[in-house]
Amino acid sequence: MNARQLFQQIKRKKSFLCVGLDTDLEKIPPHLLEKDDPVFEFNRYVVEATAEFAVAFKPNLAFYESLGPDGWRSLRKTVKFIRRNYPGIFLIADAKRGDIGNTSEKYARTFFDYKAAGLDFDAVTLSPYMGQDSVVPFLAFPGKWLVVLALTSNPGANDFQNARLETGEYVFEKVIKTCASWTTTDRLMFVVGATRANSLVKIRQWVPDHFLLVPGVGAQGGSLAEVAEYGMNRECGLLVNSSRAIIYADHSPDFAAFVRVKAIEIQQEMEKLLTKKGIL
Amino acid sequence: MNARQLFQQIKRKKSFLCVGLDTDLEKIPPHLLEKDDPVFEFNRYVVEATAEFAVAFKPNLAFYESLGPDGWRSLRKTVKFIRRNYPGIFLIADAKRGDIGNTSEKYARTFFDYKAAGLDFDAVTLSPYMGQDSVVPFLAFPGKWLVVLALTSNPGANDFQNARLETGEYVFEKVIKTCASWTTTDRLMFVVGATRANSLVKIRQWVPDHFLLVPGVGAQGGSLAEVAEYGMNRECGLLVNSSRAIIYADHSPDFAAFVRVKAIEIQQEMEKLLTKKGIL
Numbered sequence: 001m002n003a004r005q006l007f008q009q010i011k012r013k014k015s016f017l018c019v020g021l022d023t024d025l026e027k028i029p030p031h032l033l034e035k036d037d038p039v040f041e042f043n044r045y046v047v048e049a050t051a052e053f054a055v056a057f058k059p060n061l062a063f064y065e066s067l068g069p070d071g072w073r074s075l076r077k078t079v080k081f082i083r084r085n086y087p088g089i090f091l092i093a094d095a096k097r098g099d100i101g102n103t104s105e106k107y108a109r110t111f112f113d114y115k116a117a118g119l120d121f122d123a124v125t126l127s128p129y130m131g132q133d134s135v136v137p138f139l140a141f142p143g144k145w146l147v148v149l150a151l152t153s154n155p156g157a158n159d160f161q162n163a164r165l166e167t168g169e170y171v172f173e174k175v176i177k178t179c180a181s182w183t184t185t186d187r188l189m190f191v192v193g194a195t196r197a198n199s200l201v202k203i204r205q206w207v208p209d210h211f212l213l214v215p216g217v218g219a220q221g222g223s224l225a226e227v228a229e230y231g232m233n234r235e236c237g238l239l240v241n242s243s244r245a246i247i248y249a250d251h252s253p254d255f256a257a258f259v260r261v262k263a264i265e266i267q268q269e270m271e272k273l274l275t276k277k278g279i280l
Numbered sequence: 281m282n283a284r285q286l287f288q289q290i291k292r293k294k295s296f297l298c299v300g301l302d303t304d305l306e307k308i309p310p311h312l313l314e315k316d317d318p319v320f321e322f323n324r325y326v327v328e329a330t331a332e333f334a335v336a337f338k339p340n341l342a343f344y345e346s347l348g349p350d351g352w353r354s355l356r357k358t359v360k361f362i363r364r365n366y367p368g369i370f371l372i373a374d375a376k377r378g379d380i381g382n383t384s385e386k387y388a389r390t391f392f393d394y395k396a397a398g399l400d401f402d403a404v405t406l407s408p409y410m411g412q413d414s415v416v417p418f419l420a421f422p423g424k425w426l427v428v429l430a431l432t433s434n435p436g437a438n439d440f441q442n443a444r445l446e447t448g449e450y451v452f453e454k455v456i457k458t459c460a461s462w463t464t465t466d467r468l469m470f471v472v473g474a475t476r477a478n479s480l481v482k483i484r485q486w487v488p489d490h491f492l493l494v495p496g497v498g499a500q501g502g503s504l505a506e507v508a509e510y511g512m513n514r515e516c517g518l519l520v521n522s523s524r525a526i527i528y529a530d531h532s533p534d535f536a537a538f539v540r541v542k543a544i545e546i547q548q549e550m551e552k553l554l555t556k557k558g559i560l
Contacts, residue, residue, distance in 0.1 A: 022383070062379055062386035068356065068397035069349035076348065098407055099342055099376050100434040103302070106342035117348035127378055127407040129429055131436020149409055154380040156411020159458055160451065166444045171451060178439055 001090055001122055001143070002186040003211060007235045009055045009088050014271040014280055016236050017263065018056035018092065018213065020243025021046065021078065023063050029251045039067065039074035040081075046247050047082055049260040053267035056090040056239050057082060058213075076118040083120065090239070091121045092147060092213070098127035104137035112141040123147050125191060125213075128175045132182060139183055146188050148179050150203070153193025153216030172199075176206050185209045192231070194222020194240065200230035211237050218245030224266070228273040236279060242266060281370055281402055281423070282466040283491060287515045289335045289368050294551040294560060296516050297543065298336035298372065298493065300523025301326065301358065303343050309531045319347065319354035320361075326527050327362055329540035333547035336370040336519050337362060338493075356398040363400065370519070371401045372427060372493070378407035384417035392421040403427050405471060405493075408455045412462060419463055426468050428459050430483070433473025433496030452479075456486050465489045472511070474502020474520070480510035491517050498525030504546070508553040516559060522546060 010016050021043050025033065028042040035041045047057065059078060064071035082089055093111040098104075109116040111124045123145035126135055138146050151161050151172040161172040169177075176190055192203055194216035203212070212231055216222040217240055224240060231238050246266070250258035274280045290296050301323050305313065308322040315321045327337065339358060344351035362369055373391040378384075389396040391404045403425035406415055418426050431441050431452040441452040449457075456470055472483060474496035483492070492511055496502040497520055504520060511518050526546070530538035554560045 024386075060379070060383055062377075062383045062390070066386040066390040066396050068390075068399075069352040071397070072349040072352055096377065096379050096407070096410075097342075099340070100432070100436070103340055103342045106304075106346040110342070110346040110348075116346050117351070119348075127376070127409045129407045129409045129440060130376075130432050130434060131439030131441070133434050133436040135436075152380070152410050154410060154413050156380070156413040156415075159411030160409060160455060161411070163451070163454060164446045166446050166448075168446075171440065171443070174443060175440060 010236045015267040016238050017054040018058050018239045018241040019050050019054045020241050021059040022243040029255045031253050040077045043078040045256040049256040050263040051086045053263040058092040058094045060094040092123045093121040094125045096125050096127050098130050098134045101133050108138045112144045147213050150176050150190040151192050151196050153195045189213050194227050197226035197230050213239045215241040218242050290516045295547040296518050297334040298338050298519045298521040299330050299334045300521050301339040302523040309535045311533050320357045323358040325536040329536040330543040331366045333543040338372040338374045340374040372403045373401040374405045376405050376407050378410050378414045388418045392424045427493050430456050430470040431472050431476050433475045469493050474507050477506035477510050493519045495521040498522050
């Protein structure tokens, strides 16, 4: 899927919502724990309830890895389920990987090459700390996207990302400008936390056309309206992620109905923002 | 295992060698491909051949993940095999993870909590890009170590790690000084590439007592003698990793004998360097 196709999905669904599948056995509705594969069951309900209102899903790998081989099996089933039933969905592996050359190539295969680990994500999140040769090996897979951490939503972002270089640039600024020189807007997004709305103005000057993946709306306190005001471009250019606020909206056996309502609420706010911008 | 115990192992084995288990189905001796679990079989031979001469083993997660759930099973068997047969070995998960709060805690469980994913590593490698709240959740597991990427051996290290801040510090310098303030020398190491021997002098001024995990000797061109000259402290303070140069020393059915010879060669050079420093 290229940027244009992603934008078509956004217009079709009137939404730039990414649903984060941070599926935690300690937080899912307890009746699901009796199932054979509670993680997959939960994901299936969430996907069925929200796919109409979302353009992307983003499983965070930590939640699957922490269950060992079973967790990887649940992840694989989830990805297959989405691919089979919801064509046009953009699938992001939130893995925050980053390693050098030959090792990066293995990570790329893990997430992009179905024949390797049974997964065929559209995109993977990457940490830029190790530089170019930790990022570009992921480009060997045609049509796949890199989503590079730039300015994250957590307080720790101030430790290094927000440090200022002798050139006057911030570290995250250098990350954005440097990574943007390695490939096109059809292969690269940046992660910018919703709690950093004031930085979005500057970021849009540096990368007016790139998609930004924006976590931190809702549970972490970021404002969707501000993110849209400062970050939206003429082709939307935003995927806003919500995890906990949607998927843990309720814990009863009827939780999926509440999940759906929550997704609709966010989609409707997004529709207004897209209309305001003249995109719809 | 604390720093003192690790130093005891180094003195006992006259070695500060870490063997990197970067096990690649395309590179292991072909006769092993007929086995039920070729990755584990290969690791078993390598561990048996080298455990006498090494204080640490470091599987790189990319090689296991890229095989899906089977890869995680091979990793688990490898860790169990080492724990059962070689007490005193320091086990590092080279995962280069980094995510925020609740997600970091899941990653920590993955590698440290045997009940979660069947793994009980002593240490995990972390990317510092997301800052304090992406690193400290790993400290919730008593006695476990964080190994933070500081100055890596690859050319891409120059993109961001080696950038200079307005304070005059390098980014990797700020990473080292900041992370060192979060915990003790019993819980924290830094990754410094062997190709950066000239930076070791400065790094030893900032963190004289921390252990450094040093990859890049051998295949990547770093010199063991230089690393020891500039990086060794009175309690050694070094784990030098070698992966490809040892584990792929040969591809015949007798490969383990060659692997052993290669490990002995490195151990003997290390013994000389420890003696020269007055540690043995």
